[in-house]
Amino acid sequence: MIDLTALTALRAVATHGSVVGAADALGFTPSAVSQQVKRLEKQTGVPLLERVGRGVMLTGHGRHLVDDGGRLLADLERLEAGLHRQAGAVSGHLRLTTFSTAMRGLIAPVVRDLLATHPDLTVTLTEREPWDTVDLVATGQTDVGVVHRWGDVAIAVPDHLATILVAQDVADVIVHPAHPLAARERVTPADLVDEGWIATPEGTICRQWLNRMYDGTGRLPRIAHTAMEFDSHLALVRAGLGIALVPRLGRQPLDGVVAVRAHDPVPTRDVVAVHRRSMADSPAVSAVLAALATSVVE
Numbered sequence: 001m002i003d004l005t006a007l008t009a010l011r012a013v014a015t016h017g018s019v020v021g022a023a024d025a026l027g028f029t030p031s032a033v034s035q036q037v038k039r040l041e042k043q044t045g046v047p048l049l050e051r052v053g054r055g056v057m058l059t060g061h062g063r064h065l066v067d068d069g070g071r072l073l074a075d076l077e078r079l080e081a082g083l084h085r086q087a088g089a090v091s092g093h094l095r096l097t098t099f100s101t102a103m104r105g106l107i108a109p110v111v112r113d114l115l116a117t118h119p120d121l122t123v124t125l126t127e128r129e130p131w132d133t134v135d136l137v138a139t140g141q142t143d144v145g146v147v148h149r150w151g152d153v154a155i156a157v158p159d160h161l162a163t164i165l166v167a168q169d170v171a172d173v174i175v176h177p178a179h180p181l182a183a184r185e186r187v188t189p190a191d192l193v194d195e196g197w198i199a200t201p202e203g204t205i206c207r208q209w210l211n212r213m214y215d216g217t218g219r220l221p222r223i224a225h226t227a228m229e230f231d232s233h234l235a236l237v238r239a240g241l242g243i244a245l246v247p248r249l250g251r252q253p254l255d256g257v258v259a260v261r262a263h264d265p266v267p268t269r270d271v272v273a274v275h276r277r278s279m280a281d282s283p284a285v286s287a288v289l290a291a292l293a294t295s296v297v298e
Contacts, residue, residue: 001043002040002043002044002069003036003039003040003043004073004076005036006036006037006039006040006043007040007065007066007069007072007073008026008073008140008141009022009026009028009033009036009037009040010036010037010040010048010049010058010062010065010066010069011066011069011070011073011139011140012025012026012033012139012141013033013037013049013056013058014058014062014063014066014139015135015138015139015141017055017057018055018056019033019034019037019056025136025141026141037049040065044061044065046059046061047059047061047062048061048062048065049062070139070140073140074140074160074276074278078278078279078281089120089283090117090118090120090121090283090284090286090287091118091120091121091283091284092120092121092122092284093121093122093123093124094121094122094123094124094143094144094284094285094288095123095124095126095141095142095143095144096111096123096124096125096126096142096143096144096145096146096288097125097126097127097128097132097133097136097137097142097144097145097146098125098126098127098128098133098145098146098147099127099128099129099130099133099146099147099148100127100229100230100250101169101230101247101249101250101251102146102148102249102250102271103125103127103250104250105249105250105251106146106166106167106249106250106271106292106295107125107146109295110288110291110292110295111123111125113291114287114288114291117287118284118287121284121287123288126142129204129205130145130147130148130149130155130205131155133145133146133147133274134147134155134156134157134158134161134274137161137274137275137276138158138160138161138276140276143275143276143279143282143284143285144273144274144275144285144288144289145273145274145275146166146271146272146273146274146292147271147272147274148169148205148269148270148271148272149205149269149270149272150205150206150208150209150212150267150268150269151209151212151265151267151268151269152212153205153208153209153212155205157274160276160277160278161274161275161276161277162274162275162276162277162280163272163273163274164272164273164289164292164293165270165271165272166271166272166273166289166292166293166295167249167270167271167292167295168268168269168270168271169247169248169249169268169269169271170247170248170266170267170268170269171245171246171247171248171262171267171268171269172245172246172248172259172260172261172262172267173187173192173243173244173245173259173260173261173262174233174234174237174243174244174245174246174254174257174258174259174260175237175243175257175258175260176237176238176240176243176256176257176258177256177257177258178240179243179258181243181260182258182260184260185260185261186260186261186262186263187260187261187262187263188262188263188264189213189214189216189217189264190216190217192221192243193214193217193219194222195221195222195242195243196222196223196224196225196241196242196243197210197221197222197223197224197225197242197243197244197245198224198225198226198227198232198233198236198237198241198242198243198244199221199223199225199226199227199233199244199245200226200227200228201226201228202226204228206245209245209267209269210245213245213262213265213267216264224241224242225241225242230244230246230247230250230251230252231252233246234246234251234252234254234257237257238255238256238257245262245267246259247267247269249271273288273289273292275289
């Protein structure tokens with residue numbers, strides 16, 4: 001009999017490309033993941049991983065097992081969700097993964113109220129980037145993901161995942177009070193072409209959107225400083241080191257800085273929940289989605 005926990009470990013190795021990456025995603029040690037894969041190889045009688053340089057890759061047998069085993073795990077998940085729906089109780093354990101500003105401004109209060117309403121439910125929260133979150137949901141390593149997408153900057157979602165829009169968020173241009181733009185009611189990208197930006201790193205969704213804002217100017221934004229966290233952006237603006245584009249969701253108080261509305265385009269992002277379609281009948285997933293959909297983002 002194939003061990004389902006070991007099968008989940010092998011699928012995590014396939015998703016993250018290494019035993020270490022799988023261990024980090026699953027909350028195990030690399031040694032535990034390796035032992036689970038070895039147990040699976042003993043059960044199936046075929047090699048599932050092969051070493052390539054310092055890493056590993058799935059053998060043909062391993063890829064076949066992950067592909068067909070994924071369908072098996074989805075069927076079992078669908079069965080379990082249906083049983084919970086028949087029982088009519090919001091209970092059990094649910095894993096939710098989201099991005100940092102949503103964790104502060106949306107998820108924390110929603111989960112607090114959810115646990116107060118459903119004492120038999122437990123929730124584990126994890127903070128990851130949107131692309132990573134979609135992968136974790138797609139491969140069964142988290143149950144519900146909350147991601148963001150800016151305008152037409154797409155984020156790919158596999159067909160076996162369902163999505164629901166739960167909120168919309170707007171970003172403002174943040175400037176120092178002494179900056180000439182601080183007195184303006186609104187600004188356009190044309191007003192900002194010569195400014196030095198504090199931005200998230202290249203390759204992040206927020207950085208892609210900042211670049212896309214400049215499409216009509218024939219220029220790219222001039223990046224003065226790079227920081228991952230928006231709290232750092234506010235601190236750098238407060239120090240007079242540049243301007244920043246900071247979303248309102250989960251934003252810290254604007255002490256010592258000024259928010260100016262951006263226009264043409266208005267920087268708007270969708271906050272989207274994703275889950276596997278096989279969990280559509282789960283009362284816990286339904287309760288989380290309902291709570292998110294009725295929350296208010298200010």
